[in-house]
Amino acid sequence: MKIKVPFLTFFLLLSFALKSQEPTFSDSIIYSFGLKLDEAFYDEDSDFFLKHFDSKSFYNKFLIEEKNEDIKNFNEGFSQKNIGVAFHKQIAGHLKLGTLYNFVNYYQLEDTYHLIFRLYDDGSINYHEYVVDFDSDKQPKISDIFIYLTGQFLSETMAANYYPFVQKYIEDTSEGFDKRLLLDYVLIKKINELRLKGKVEAAKKLYNTGISEDFKNSSIGLGYATQFIDPETEPLEYTILMEKILENSSSPASVYLVYIDYHFMSGDYDKALSAIDSIGRYTGDEFLDLYRGNIHVMMEDYEESAKYFEKMIENYPQFSDTYDSLLALYIQMNQPNRITTLLDRCAENLSIEKKDLVSVLESDFPAALDFAEVKKWAKTN
DSSP: OOOOOOOOGGGOOOOOOOOSOOOOGGGHHHHHHHHHHHHHHHTTOHHHHHHTBOHHHHHTTTOOOOSOHHHHHHHHHHHHSOHHHHHHHHHHHHHHTTOEEEEEEEEEETTEEEEEEEEEETTEEEEEEEEEEEOTTSOEEEEEEEETTTTEEHHHHHHHHHHHHHGGGOOTTOOSSOHHHHHHHHHHHHHHHHHHTTOHHHHHHHHHHHSOHHHHTSHHHHHHHGGGOOTTTOHHHHHHHHHHHHHHOSOHHHHHHHHHHHHHHTTOHHHHHHHHHHHHHHHOOGGGHHHHHHHHHHTTOHHHHHHHHHHHHHHOTTOHHHHHHHHHHHHHTTOHHHHHHHHHHHHHHTTOOHHHHHHHHHHHOGGGGGSHHHHHHHHTO
């Protein structure tokens, strides 16, 4: 979702305080690990990430164990391309461009911990869920990462790249894996190639006629199906598909994340808010108040919107976008006294000289200076 208001672009700060309940003693190791992992991305400390990324466990999720020497050699070469290196480099690269990436929360599922990270970039939000186990030395090890917007584990995405290449080595007598699944992944590779060439209809036809029904009804297959249904022109079909995805998804929160965009674009703001609340219950992320505030603006429920933006400033005082949103809102509401109070808070929390704020008002928010109270504030500062 991209709901934009003018930014205080000169002063965007990247530090966020983790908003999560303090852990019990037994959880302190994983809690500390989440914070250190957060810091390692911002410090471009790839060594820390790779030390705790379990490549063997990751690749064993999809590599085919086979006596065939060609497959053995291919597996060896494929697994040497450490996905951990590529993933860390990609996140660190985004951070250099101003993307925010932060540890939000964690939960335990049987003996495995799941660390939830939020990725925020210019109004768009995504979550990554790290699957963490402990090795024999009681060190946390990342075995996989679930990407909410794709609805797939990173290992599943890698498998889609792996199977088409190894398929040519498979013999009819080979056992231990589903040959039909391999063929589906080969077809998915061709479908992706067609889409990249702009041949969407041909890709859609190949998906509908070539892919097996078992694959189509899997969480991965349903995810691919979203590429061929336009929610604006085929709303009923899209809704049915999303309900199927919700039933089959490894993480229902990933579906609700897609629902936000869908309901927002269709103008069904109550359902968009409901989707946000569902994600909030799953992630415990208070940052979602930014989206609640934006949606209430669209609903023209300005006081409710202001309430959420105020909560954002309280919880994330160094996140500059919220000051922009709230300033624009107070102008719309004709609230000069609240504007001057907000400007003082902005100057204090973001360590901005008031004279620089006046310059921002003159260039980006000139309507604010139409109020006598704000004009007086500007002259006395």
